Amino acid sequence: MAPVLSRSETAGSRRTVRIGFLGFGTVGQGVWKHVRENRRRLEARLGARLELARAAVRQAGKKRGVALDAGQLTTNGREIVEDDSIDIVCELMGGTGEARELTLEALRRGKVVISANKALLCEHGEELFATARKHGGQYFFEASVAGGIPIIKALREGLVANRFPLIYGILNGTCNYLLTRMEREGLAFEPLLEEARALGFVEADESLDVDGWDTAHKAVVLAWLAHGKWVRYDEMVVEGIRKVTQDDIAHARSLGYAIKLLAVVKRDFASNRLFVSVHPALVSRRNVLANLDGPYNGVSVTGDIVGTTCYIGRGAGQDATSSAVISDIADAVLWLQRCEPRRDEPSASPGVGREPACGILPLENVESSFYLRLMVKDAAGVLAEVASVMGRHLVSIATVLQKTAATPGRACLILTTHVTNERAMKNTVEELAGLESLLEPPFLLRVAAFEE
Ligand code: HSE
DSSP states (O other), rough: OGGGGGGOEEEEEEOOOEEEEEOOOHHHHHHHHHHHHTTTHHHHHHTTEEEEEEEEOOOOTEEEEOOGGGGGSSSSSSHHTTTTOOOEEEOOOOOOSSHHHHHHHHHTTEEEEEEEOHHHHHHHHHHHHHHHHHHTTTEEGGGGSSTTHHHHHIIIIIIITTOOOOEEEEOOOHHHHHHHHHHHOOOHHHHHHHHHHHTTTTSSSSSHHHTSHHHHHHHHHHHHHHOOOOOOOOSSEEEESTTHHHHHHHHHHTTTEEEEEEEEEEEEETEEEEEEEEEEEEETTSSSGGGGOTTEEEEEETTTEEEEEEEEEEEESSHHHHHHHHHHHHHHHHHHTTOOOOOOOOOOOOTTGGGGOOEOOOGGOOEEEEEEEEEEETTTHHHHHHHHHHHHHHEEEEEEEEEEEESTTTTEEEEEESEEHHHHHHHHHHHTTTTTTSSSSOOOEEEEEOOO
């Protein structure tokens, strides 16, 4: 039983719902500002009074765009989660240490926690939901994936009738911004990354963005929501965009593709297995996501009943993320008034409706075409050697381009393959990497065979 109603006060005929914040950075301030500015409209829609209560911050004296009274700030997050008058805790501090402790404590006290923290959800989701259920609270996370795009609600509510053979998308705005600028301006990755760092577009731990981990966290959340399985990192392919060069972009363009960092969640219902991957991919220009430029996110969801649906919008930033957090606040208020059912089950829960738990597809069963860039010695027999390695692993070559490299004696080979599988390609790349004629590690991209 959710004990929350007893904490809500009444003002006239309306309940007052008090909202506390853990972390008051860009998103926290955005949520505060937009709730304050839209309070009357939101209150009318929700039938409750919203009270912005307090925020826990690291530095109380810091100058902020949204100024709070001294009494509304604390440097002790426990004061927020232990405050019985606070019904909803917005965890916008990030990280998986203190954020986990404080979230669990709030959930143990039966509160609703709203979070944008995909890393925490990805690594501790099971524990968070179990704690929420046990103590009658809720854990909402619309802002954790694709910022302002309501993809969690789309999967959970709008598409509730469906099972999902394929979900893929661009889930990291920073990578999409960098790849777009590389493509449009012909600039190399490193100087662009440097510039993006200076503009504050890159996470403090930049590996989260450019090595694909932020996208991986979001992909794990989507996979859980769609398939009821928490996929571990060691069961996925996770590759970032650091090694993408102008050669790759130009060659992809000549073949009719753009290069995008994709998260792909594929489910094979026949074998009841799924595979989650994050990697830069060649995406056909006919696909709407290939034309999604700049810091935008886009998600394509194929449902067995609805067909393919596509969602595009801003995946990060104060306003877009605040919009998602406030939608969770609205759900939380309805939940607190008990107008809404629980929403913490994934679309497919093992055991529910006799749905058996699904497994992970072996690499042999994960198929696509590939793009392979090799820096080799420009010498007789090298191309034949490469082709022979690929042939041994039954990887069939579709196209070959050889470019003379700037350094004499070197050549850049760009190959594409016909459809093969991850295992064959992994073995091929490992063997190629050991060739004496290979001058740099092979660079591999997948060709996404998604036309919509
Ligand atoms: N660094 C992330 C991005 C922020 O660029 O998409 C939103 O998770």
